[in-house]
Amino acid sequence: MTPPPPESIAFDRRRFLDALLTVGFVSTAIAIVYPVGRFLIPPAGGEPAVDATVAGRAGMLRPNSAALFKFGTRPGIVLRTADGEVRAFSAVCTHLDCTVQFKADTTQLWCACHNGLYDLGGNVVSGPPPRALQRFTVNLRGEGDEAEIVVTRT
């Protein structure tokens, strides 16, 4: 029978084994957490950012009316003012990303989620939105009612 090791050696051995175990478990945890963390981050969207689109035909918009259109993956709104000018904005409210709509009675853009109001220049009139709506450049391609409304991000 070998005599039991002196207390200090037994203690050192225990500490060494504890350290070894800890290193092992921590490495395992890292080997799991790292790939999982990377997996959770979605890959960059496959859809290319759109810089210009055709929102519709000029004929579809009577004065003092508006229509929503797709601008890439997000909604835009194109409107014709009472004096005939065509304007386009992002329809995404700057407050919490709801989609705004045109109110013909007050000639304003209105967000139904939290009662945000914008004027027809996209500027905040009242309510919680912190910033004006993003405004797009509008060009008409062609003549008369058949002219395409080309909306460009500026």
Added chain:
Amino acid sequence: MTVLDWLDERVDLRGVRHFVAEKGVPLHAQKAWYYLGGMTLFLFVVQIFTGILLLLYYRPSAAEAYESVQFIVSEVEFGWLIRNLHSWSANLLIGLAFAHFFSVFFLKSYRKPRELTWVSGVLLLFLMLGFGFSGYLLPWNELAFFATKVGTGIAGAVPLVGPFALRLLRGGDDVTGATLSRFYGLHVAVLPAITTALVAVHLLLVQRQGMSVPIGVERRLRPGERLPQMPFFPNYILRDVLAWYVVIAVLAALAAFYPWELGTKADSFAPVPAGIRPEWYFLATFHTLKLIPSHVLGIEGEHLGVVGFGMVAIVLVLIPFLDRRASRGESSRLFTLLAALGLLYLVSFTIIGHFAK
């Protein structure tokens, strides 16, 4: 004051403390088989974990399922790893579950008082096969599509309730996107819920009753003699963890070096690809059904096969109640023979089924 003290003061952990201090594992020549259950459980946890991760990107529709799995393995960072782990772990899990099943069968651990542990375990084994069957379809590839046609067709051969079962499983007369939705719900909600409850019962029983000692070992003990025990915490649990590390190593190697194939997208108007066969754990059943002649004594062969398998399943659940000798603590040769024949049948038919044309 530690967190444990804080908890103890509020919910009284005396019972837990006592259990942790007292729990022991009997030591004898056959103790190595005790690891199998823990390893199976470990893989089940891996399945839950990787399954939840796959849910973040998977889309359960005929139009998008295949593409979303393709997206996971090719676009998402480490997506290939998570998907390969899930597929390989599923297969290892079923393999280990069968090994666990046969070890318990041979050692007669099911005998009184552990009948219910066996019943819950056999039901869990069936649930694992259900997981395998339903999960196989989810990538919506050609092989899975036709395997599901055949598999649900077999369910349709059950006498009386067959046609109903077939429509219930398929969500219609054919395997379509509706089938995919059903299998998805089954795979990620229904089966996990039932399995979790059954695993809890299974583990609770194991903890409550302790480890079973083989009859042979028990009979060799002199009156009043007790087997030496190893404390579960920390001695045995560390050995368990070691076994889990072996599982991780095998699993990681398989996932990294043998990517699970995705195949081609399912097309219901394409002909069945040659050499179609189910997953390996259904091969024995599949091959048996192929061997049964179309009519036996005026009964349709398919019906006979399905009823036969159903009866085997019921007998398996009832084994502890049929094996009276083992329950009295006597050696039970007949059931050892049954286990050996069952193992021989499964292994040989799986191999034959694999190579058969």
